[in-house]
Amino acid sequence: MRALVVYCHPKEGSFNSAVRDTVMGRLEHARVETRLRDLYAEGFQPVLTRDEWVGYEDTETNRKPVADYCDDILWCDTLIFVYPTWWYGLPAMLKGWLDRVLLPDVAFHMPKAEGEIIKPGLHHIERLGVFTTCGASRWLTMFIGAPGKRTLMRGVGLLLKPRAKKAFAAHFLMDTAPRASLEKHLKKVAAKTDTLIGMTASRRAPLEGAPAE
Amino acid sequence: MRALVIYAHPVPDSLNAAAHQIVVDTLRERGWEVDDCDLYAEGFSPVLTEEERRNYHNTEINTAPVQGYVDRLRAADAVVFCHPVWNFGYPAILKGWHDRVMLPGVSFELRDGKLWPCMKNVKRIATVTTYGATRKLAFLAGDPPRKLFKRGLRLTFGAHKVRYIAQYDMNNITPAGCQAFLARVRKEMEAF
Secondary structure (H helix, E strand, O other): OEEEEEEOOOOOOOHHHHHHHHHHHHHHHOOOEEEEEEHHHHOOOOOOOHHHHHOOOOOOOOOHHHHHHHHHHHHOOEEEEEEEEEOOEOOHHHHHHHHHHOOEOOOEEOOOOOOOOOEEOEOOOOEEEEEEEEOOOHHHHHHHOOHHHHHHHHHHHHHEOOOOEEEEEEEOOHHHOOHHHHHHHHHHHHHHHHHHOOOOHHHHHHHOOOOOO | OEEEEEEOOOOOOOHHHHHHHHHHHHHHHOOOEEEEEEOOOOOOOOOOOHHHHHOOOOOOOOOHHHHHHHHHHHOOOEEEEEEEEEOOEOOHHHHHHHHHHOOEOOOEEEEOOEEEEOOOOOOEEEEEEEEOOOHHHHHHOOOHHHHHHHHHHHHHHOOOEEEEEEEOOHHHOOHHHHHHHHHHHHHHHHOO
16 A cells, blocks of 8 residues: 655644644555655745746646656655645645646546547546645535535545545644644544544554565 | 635636636726736646644744735735636635635634634625536535635624625526626626
């Protein structure tokens, strides 16, 4: 199993960095091969440029400006996002990763004939995890329709292997969250990560010490 | 009446650019004073920095890094967004405008830990947008940009006029389809 974790938060020491550490801890515990992309730390440039837009459908050259990031996508079979929800959606930094890296012939295939629609291209990815934090309440987020969650769980989800396994956890009302609630959330993140990678309670013990998949 | 047009497309000869031009021209013809904000041309940086995150809730200083953009928003009676939809969301540069400019004390405030809208000047909002996906596929994905605009921003601004003008399935559009879309944009802006 090969997991790509895309992490996006500007401030080290934030609750999101604790979520990231929890996820990475569970993956390493299960001896999953991992790659961690910390978009802020790497200074990722999220703006899709004019040249990239013009060359968007030229599948020979379109991935050149972001070749490393495309390689991650082609390498992994498990994709996990850890980020704060801002304005009900992804931080611009993370949205830019989608815009620039999920390219034609990397993540999907453009229509070849008239009347065709875009076809998914990430059938090698079997698991999707989305872990986020929201300033808004659960009710307000649901009323708005949770656009950020849908961009990833459905928008990106549509590109993955059909019936790919999915995990989602969000902590709401972050501005007034009590410590106990945050700690409880980290446990939930750990449990959801375990389930996502098939480390169910019954299998957890035998998996320890077993060779990596 | 003053309209702020937020435009986010990198290519001047795109359908989006044509629609943007029609928005600006039609509003001016109808007597609006238009502030045309081209995020790509202005080199807007969409990345909310660590320092901005640290000062996010400090309403005395949080607007400083984007003061010009905040002033332009505060001077507007209407806001029109012109942008493509990429991966079922806003282009990063437009999402970053929301992240960095729509700040506590500008468009919302926290009351007892709950979000509360606090921007009173913008009463009309519109989006003019283009999707690669079909309407059906976008619906299946939950159409996040439509929801963010029609629910999130409607609530935030307390707008009484909310128009969402979208062209889906751009990969299969005909020249006549483009013309029909542009005509629809013009008609909507005339009635805005």
